[in-house]
Amino acid sequence: MGDSIGFNVFSFFFLFFLTDIAGVSPAIAGTISLIAVLWDAITDPIIGFISDNLRSKYGRRRPMMIVSSVPYAVCTFLSKEIRNLFYPRNCLRI
Incomplete structure (x- = not known):
């Protein structure tokens, strides 16, 4: 739990940063978040497999x-x- 606090805070403020500070439209900000989640869904099983068989x-x-x-x-x-x-x-x- 302690190691995920930083990640959760980053995730919580990421959309706020993109829309209010960086000036990205909400649709583009959502697309960026979607791409990040999809990338994570693809790479996690691959890295898990490599880690388990290393x-x-x-x-x-x-x-x-x-x-x-x-x-x-x-x-x-x-x-x-x-x-x-x-x-x-x-x-x-x-």
């Missing part, structure tokens, strides 16, 4: 956690700093 001296899950830690850290950083990369400082106040 054989290594470090175990089945540990190599995948190590490999995914760097992209996860980059995405977490970018999700917090994306506003500062594309907009001037103090342009958007939330």
Whole structure:
């Protein structure tokens, strides 16, 4: 439960961000969310199959956690700093 709090907060505010801050129309924002959910529905079983059948001296899950830690850290950083990369400082106040 603790690891999903961040994801749930992100999901809750994602549509708000797209429509009110980024200026995307609600139809496009819904389509973006739909594509994300469909992508997740396709990739989760594939990664689950790979994870279940992975054989290594470090175990089945540990190599995948190590490999995914760097992209996860980059995405977490970018999700917090994306506003500062594309907009001037103090342009958007939330």
